[in-house]
Amino acid sequence: MELKKILIEKMEGNKCIQRSEEQRNLYKALVEAYEADKAILDT
DSSP: HHHHHHHHHHHHHHGGGOOOHHHHHHHHHHHHHHHHHHHHHOO
């Protein structure tokens, strides 16, 4: 989970999520997976 958070931060910092639709979709999927993991661990 920590690796996902680091990757999200790096993607946001590099603004690579704005380059292509595929990268935006991958970013969105990563954020959704991170949020799901976070919700599971918080319960």
